[in-house]
Amino acid sequence: MATRVILNLIVCFLVGASTSGVRGEDPYLFFTWNVTYGTISPLGVPEQVILVNGEFPGPNINSTTNNNVVVNVFNYLDEPFLFTWSGIQQRKNSWQDGVPGTNCPIATGTNFTYHFQVKDQIGSYIYYPSTALHRAAGGFGGLTVHSRALIPIPYDEPAEDYTVLVGDWYTKSHKELRGFLDSGRPLGRPDGVLINGKAGKVGVKQEPLFTMEPGKTYRYRICNVGLKASINFRIQGHTMKLVEMEGSHTVQNSYDSLDVHNGQCFTVLVTADQAPKDYYIVASTRFLKDVQTSTAIISYTNGNGEASPELPPAPVGWAWSLNQFRTFRWNLTASAARPNPQGSYHYGAINITRTIKLANGVSRANGKLRYGFNRVSHINPATPLKLAEYFNMADKVFKYDVMKDEQENTTDFIEQPNVVNMTFRNFVEIIFENHEKSLQSYHLDGYSFFAVAVEPGTWSPEKRMNYNLLDAVSRHTIQVFPKSWAAILLTFDNAGMWNIRSEIWERTYLGEQFYASILSPEKSLRDEYNIPDSTLLCGIVQGLPKPKSYT
Ligand SMILES: *[C@@H]1O[C@H](CO)[C@@H](O)[C@H](O)[C@H]1NC(C)=O
Ligand SMILES: *[C@@H]1O[C@H](CO)[C@@H](O)[C@H](O)[C@H]1NC(C)=O
Ligand SMILES: *[C@@H]1O[C@H](CO)[C@@H](O)[C@H](O)[C@H]1NC(C)=O
Ligand SMILES: *[C@@H]1O[C@H](CO)[C@@H](O)[C@H](O)[C@H]1NC(C)=O
Ligand SMILES: *[C@@H]1O[C@H](CO)[C@@H](O)[C@H](O)[C@H]1NC(C)=O
Ligand SMILES: *[C@@H]1O[C@H](CO)[C@@H](O)[C@H](O)[C@H]1NC(C)=O
Ligand SMILES: *[C@@H]1O[C@H](CO)[C@@H](O)[C@H](O)[C@H]1NC(C)=O
Numbered sequence: 277m278a279t280r281v282i283l284n285l286i287v288c289f290l291v292g293a294s295t296s297g298v299r300g301e302d303p304y305l306f307f308t309w310n311v312t313y314g315t316i317s318p319l320g321v322p323e324q325v326i327l328v329n330g331e332f333p334g335p336n337i338n339s340t341t342n343n344n345v346v347v348n349v350f351n352y353l354d355e356p357f358l359f360t361w362s363g364i365q366q367r368k369n370s371w372q373d374g375v376p377g378t379n380c381p382i383a384t385g386t387n388f389t390y391h392f393q394v395k396d397q398i399g400s401y402i403y404y405p406s407t408a409l410h411r412a413a414g415g416f417g418g419l420t421v422h423s424r425a426l427i428p429i430p431y432d433e434p435a436e437d438y439t440v441l442v443g444d445w446y447t448k449s450h451k452e453l454r455g456f457l458d459s460g461r462p463l464g465r466p467d468g469v470l471i472n473g474k475a476g477k478v479g480v481k482q483e484p485l486f487t488m489e490p491g492k493t494y495r496y497r498i499c500n501v502g503l504k505a506s507i508n509f510r511i512q513g514h515t516m517k518l519v520e521m522e523g524s525h526t527v528q529n530s531y532d533s534l535d536v537h538n539g540q541c542f543t544v545l546v547t548a549d550q551a552p553k554d555y556y557i558v559a560s561t562r563f564l565k566d567v568q569t570s571t572a573i574i575s576y577t578n579g580n581g582e583a584s585p586e587l588p589p590a591p592v593g594w595a596w597s598l599n600q601f602r603t604f605r606w607n608l609t610a611s612a613a614r615p616n617p618q619g620s621y622h623y624g625a626i627n628i629t630r631t632i633k634l635a636n637g638v639s640r641a642n643g644k645l646r647y648g649f650n651r652v653s654h655i656n657p658a659t660p661l662k663l664a665e666y667f668n669m670a671d672k673v674f675k676y677d678v679m680k681d682e683q684e685n686t687t688d689f690i691e692q693p694n695v696v697n698m699t700f701r702n703f704v705e706i707i708f709e710n711h712e713k714s715l716q717s718y719h720l721d722g723y724s725f726f727a728v729a730v731e732p733g734t735w736s737p738e739k740r741m742n743y744n745l746l747d748a749v750s751r752h753t754i755q756v757f758p759k760s761w762a763a764i765l766l767t768f769d770n771a772g773m774w775n776i777r778s779e780i781w782e783r784t785y786l787g788e789q790f791y792a793s794i795l796s797p798e799k800s801l802r803d804e805y806n807i808p809d810s811t812l813l814c815g816i817v818q819g820l821p822k823p824k825s826y827t
Contacts, residue, residue: 302342302393309334311415312352318475319468321447326353326405326415332473333441333501334417337403339394341424341613348389349382353410356381359390360406360775361419362539363522363752365722367395368804370772371811373721375406376656377693377791378773380663380814388812394421396613398429399523400497400541402441409457409785413450414473416441416501421523423613430525430610431517434545435492440485442509442536442559443502444568445470454785460645463782466505468568469559475570478556478585485557485572488548495519498534499541503781505561506537506597506715506755508590511574512555512583516544518604522751523724525610525618532588535562535597537755538717539779553581560590562597563715594715594757601730601755606747623726623765624745626703632681632696633735635709636716636756636778636788639689646689646787647778652679653787654694659815661695661791662773666807667817679790694790698768700797706764707735710756716783718762719753722774722792725766727754735761753779771796771804801826 314327328334339345351357358381360374370378372392382388404416418439423429444466446453453463468475476482488494496516500507510516510533517530520543534542553576560569567590573583591597608619634649646653657664657673664673674693698704706725710716728743743763756762777789796803806825813820 336418350387351382363401377661380812434495444505469570484575500536527605539753552576554583647783650683716756717779725764
């Protein structure tokens with residue numbers, strides 16, 4: 277595969293490199309990616325999908341903490357396109373986040389080069405398209421960040437790494453699905469589930485997806501890349517030891533199965549300690565009326581025997597999933613990506629300076645379907661919000677703080693760019709309040725947060741008594757169960773324009789997202805990088821000279 281064009285260490289003395297977010301002292305990984313349409317039939321029906329260098333799912337990026345990643349993306353689709361790097365924090369560098377509020381889309385037939393550093397991070401992540409429901413057609417892949425050799429991980433180095441991308445799947449093209457949403461129809465139920473692009477069925481011969489040597493332990497990196505369904509993941513005859521979740525080493529509990537909600541990733545260890553034969557990996561949808569299930573095969577190297585057709589059962593109901601959430605704990609003594617214990621940051625001792633309560637909601641007024649937070653439904657203006665702000669033209673593109681910190685008593689939805697002004701370095705509590713009957717999943721770009729509580733019912737200030745202020749996992753995506761709430765805590769110390777969105781993709785597409793604008797008070801390069809020279813300009817800033825640099 278020509279996916280990795282060059283992978284080497286460059287001793288780089290380029291003047292200005294440090295201000296573009298790419299730092300000279302750390303190794304570089306270079307990729308050239310062609311994004312094209314292709315036709316495959318994962319569910320037996322030929323359909324149009326998005327390929328990256330001919331692959332579906334796209335190639336994995338395999339990196340190590342602090343690597344500089346350079347991806348030159350050629351868009352051969354018939355529509356403008358962007359990738360976003362979910363969970364990669366892009367410190368000081370929302371220029372590379374690749375969402376419509378930060379970047380101009382890559383026009384058809386052109387290319388754009390992302391430059392970013394996986395700074396002070398470890399873990400299992402994903403990338404995917406952020407534009408125009410393209411994610412419904414693929415274009416996603418795994419992004420692994422290994423710990424540096426000098427920094428111990430809290431388990432023995434496994435024999436090998438396996439990335440498993442699970443998700444629901446529709447047989448209709450992204451354009452047809454988009455047509456539904458644009459005309460006021462929801463997506464409806466998915467047609468199946470894919471495991472690394474395939475939908476294996478019990479009793480139908482499959483090539484093994486992975487192979488394990490008896491006695492050895494493997495690291496599986498499991499992420500939900502689907503559009504709306506939570507997925508239960510399990511491996512016949514084997515338990516999974518959870519070691520990492522969205523960038524944090526966890527307390528290492530063993531699980532028979534894991535609920536992976538949209539946009540979430542888990543890293544687990546699986547030991548080949550069973551009779552040497554084939555076993556099914558099982559991924560099935562949760563909380564939908566018709567459960568969709570697919571399988572893949574793992575075989576033992578000296579294996580002899582087919583997988584049993586009897587699949588391990590899926591859990592039932594969401595209380596099970598809530599109980600599972602409550603078992604997730606941060607390992608306070610494990611090293612972080614830097615040589616200090618994760619628990620040395622005592623988030624429970626910091627005073628909350630602002631509380632934002634976000635109620636998700638749906639509007640069907642005038643035959644339109646819209647989703648939003650606190651009755652504001654986000655729309656993407658032609659000029660990315662970050663560029664409008666940086667060029668001092670925000671007032672021509674959006675108003676700050678249209679959405680209030682609490683839902684007001686209005687009934688109508690407002691459709692506007694939804695940008696919240698956050699004060700640099702404030703420690704903020706965000707409550708996601710889900711009054712609906714469906715499960716939600718929310719993601720923050722640019723940050724990790726402490727998921728201190730997820731509970732049924734309605735939040736009130738007294739609920740803070742129940743927060744986990746000691747060892748809640750620091751992560752980037754959190755689920756909210758039906759008629760429940762979730763509380764997260766974080767310091768807004770990463771200057772930039774950051775997307776906060778539903779990972780239920782029809783809701784995001786139809787407005788259930790907003791941006792947090794965090795400005796560097798002194799316009800200092802210590803807080804935020806200058807706009808890179810290569811930044812694409814569009815909308816009202818097209819053709820304008822770049823503003824004066826930060827200092
Ligand atoms: C990408 O497309 C170009 C032009 O069609 C081609 O020359 C190149 O080999 C392709 N690269 C990869 C990695 O597929
Ligand atoms: C990924 O990178 C790690 C660390 O550099 C290396 O040990 C491993 O072999 C790589 N894996 C793949 C599949 O390239
Ligand atoms: C487009 O790709 C070429 C190499 O083929 C590269 O020199 C150029 O910098 C790229 N353009 C952008 C905007 O990234
Ligand atoms: C937490 O990490 C430490 C340090 O690496 C390790 O020794 C310990 O086993 C881990 N604890 C749990 C409960 O996973
Ligand atoms: C937090 O607030 C309490 C009460 O208002 C105050 O006594 C304490 O000093 C504050 N702590 C910090 C770290 O600011
Ligand atoms: C909204 O209406 C409820 C019930 O009518 C009332 O209790 C509440 O105070 C109102 N909130 C605001 C912000 O006006
Ligand atoms: C954002 O908030 C800061 C202080 O919290 C304030 O100084 C600034 O004027 C606000 N910006 C806008 C655009 O409202």
